[in-house]
Amino acid sequence: MGKLSIYGLEASPPTRACLLTLKALDLPFDWVKVNLMAGEHLLPEYLEKNPQHTVPVLEDDEVCIWDSHAIMPYLVGKYATTDALYPKDHHQRAIVDQRLHYDSGPMFIGTLLSLTKPLLFKGATVIEQSNIDAIADVYDVVETLIGDNEYIAGADLTIADFSFVTTICSLMVFLEPDPSKYPKIVAWLERLRQLPYYEEANGVGAAHFESMIKSKNFTIESN
Amino acid sequence: MSKPALYYATLSPPSRAVLLTAKAIGLELELRPINLLKGEHLTPEFVKMNPQHTIPTLIDGDANITDSHAICAYLVGKYGGAAHESLYPKDLVQRANVDARLHLDSGHLFARLRFLYEPVLYNGSTDCSIDKIAYVQKCYEILEGYLADRTYLCGNELTIADFCCVATVTSGNDVALIDEFKFPKVNAWLKKMAELPYYKDTNEEGAEELKALFKAKLAENRSK
Numbered sequence: 001m002g003k004l005s006i007y008g009l010e011a012s013p014p015t016r017a018c019l020l021t022l023k024a025l026d027l028p029f030d031w032v033k034v035n036l037m038a039g040e041h042l043l044p045e046y047l048e049k050n051p052q053h054t055v056p057v058l059e060d061d062e063v064c065i066w067d068s069h070a071i072m073p074y075l076v077g078k079y080a081t082t083d084a085l086y087p088k089d090h091h092q093r094a095i096v097d098q099r100l101h102y103d104s105g106p107m108f109i110g111t112l113l114s115l116t117k118p119l120l121f122k123g124a125t126v127i128e129q130s131n132i133d134a135i136a137d138v139y140d141v142v143e144t145l146i147g148d149n150e151y152i153a154g155a156d157l158t159i160a161d162f163s164f165v166t167t168i169c170s171l172m173v174f175l176e177p178d179p180s181k182y183p184k185i186v187a188w189l190e191r192l193r194q195l196p197y198y199e200e201a202n203g204v205g206a207a208h209f210e211s212m213i214k215s216k217n218f219t220i221e222s223n
Numbered sequence: 224m225s226k227p228a229l230y231y232a233t234l235s236p237p238s239r240a241v242l243l244t245a246k247a248i249g250l251e252l253e254l255r256p257i258n259l260l261k262g263e264h265l266t267p268e269f270v271k272m273n274p275q276h277t278i279p280t281l282i283d284g285d286a287n288i289t290d291s292h293a294i295c296a297y298l299v300g301k302y303g304g305a306a307h308e309s310l311y312p313k314d315l316v317q318r319a320n321v322d323a324r325l326h327l328d329s330g331h332l333f334a335r336l337r338f339l340y341e342p343v344l345y346n347g348s349t350d351c352s353i354d355k356i357a358y359v360q361k362c363y364e365i366l367e368g369y370l371a372d373r374t375y376l377c378g379n380e381l382t383i384a385d386f387c388c389v390a391t392v393t394s395g396n397d398v399a400l401i402d403e404f405k406f407p408k409v410n411a412w413l414k415k416m417a418e419l420p421y422y423k424d425t426n427e428e429g430a431e432e433l434k435a436l437f438k439a440k441l442a443e444n445r446s447k
Contacts, residue, residue, distance in 0.1 A: 051368050051369075052327075052365060052368075063316055065316070065319045065320075065323070066323055067322065067323040067326045067327070069322060069323075069326045070319040070320070070322035070323040070326060071319070073318070073319070073322060074315050074316070074318070074319040074322075077315045077318075078315050090286070090297050090300050090301045091283075091285070091286040091288070091297070093296075093297070093300075094286070094288040094293045094294065094296065094297040095288070095293075097290065097292060097293035097296055097297075098288065098289050098290035098293040100326070101290045101292050101293060101325070101326065101329040102290070104326045104329040104330035105329040105330055105333065105334050106334075108330070109330045109331070109334055110334055141275060144274045144275070145275075
């Protein structure tokens with residue numbers, strides 16, 4: 001197999017989604033930290049790997065792949081012994097794909113980044129209540145998506161769970177899901193925490209993210 | 224065997240991405256139009272079928288699929304055959320490249336278009352600020368970069384990423400203009416896409432309709 005390296009930031013949810021995938025597949029890899037706050041993603045060496053200068057990037061020998069939602073299917077397709085994490089069945093795969101795009105659009109970029117970008121990169125000290133309310137809207141959707149299933153895309157663990165748990169752990173820093181309103185989300189989170197590699201691949205990084213955010217001493221204002 | 228059914232609107236860029244894909248692979252769909260402005264996506268029947276009440280929604284036998292990017296990939300995989308495999312290649316590296324561009328659409332292109340359009344179309348907003356427009360135009364820089372050395376977004380062959388991105392980009396380029404000197408490659412790509420025989424009926428008309436609607440709604444909101 002190729003030499004795998006993941007370039008990213010532990011605090012970054014999509015980086016952690018890839019770490020969860022690598023751990024789930026029990027793949028050896030190098031972990032190269034990219035300090036976004038110091039602009040390391042804008043250095044020429046990084047731009048050569050990923051002209052869109054986002055994290056994470058997966059390097060597989062000479063090949064560079066970016067966007068966590070593209071990296072995870074690639075890893076499963078290339079290295080997994082079964083298709084469980086990203087089913088080949090057309091319908092099952094489409095459900096996972098829909099979940100991944102929900103993370104890309106409304107959840108990660110729409111809701112989380114609209115909170116973190118100003119705080120972490122633009123020196124904002126105030127966030128608006130409407131941004132917090134948007135998290136509750138996301139939780140409403142996720143509670144519905146889980147439905148009667150154990151996992152985000154159905155009866156079994158998939159890469160969609162990795163995207164969702166990493167983003168939601170970060171959303172939780174701003175708004176904890178109320179167990180009386182979101183019992184399925186809370187149960188699902190507990191289920192994911194039981195994964196043997198969870199703490200290393202997500203727990204540690206989620207804690208870093210939390211301390212980064214809390215160190216900003218922001219206030220919430222209604223508009 | 225019955226045709227897959229698509230709940231859609233010609234106004235909706237993601238719906239048009241699915242329609243472009245179906246045309247490309249020669250697949251006939253049973254078309255079920257939904258009028259978003261009249262709230263037809265919020266009826267109990269529609270919400271029962273799709274609790275997230277989004278369009279497009281595809282019903283294919285027992286399969287109920289939402290999100291245009293997932294639907295396009297599904298249609299090519301299930302119905303495209305070997306002849307149309309290049310639209311969503313099986314090679315893992317090529318596929319990852321297409322996936323990354325599909326997520327560029329959901330995370331950036333379409334997300335930013337929604338951010339500009341939805342408050343005006345649905346919530347009576349008068350906000351068409353320079354910031355929101357510039358936010359959309361920042362994406363053109365990303366696209367220009369990808370098109371620097373290739374005809375289409377993922378290489379020299381058309382993929383579903385081109386369908387998803389062109390439907391989005393052509394739905395906002397009246398307000399978020401695509402400067403021909405700053406973005407020559409994006410402009411060339413748009414011209415190339417417009418050459419597809421099914422493009423005019425399947426994307427151009429709906430895109431123009433949406434752009435006209437946005438302008439009309441903005442004027443209406445401002446006159447209040």
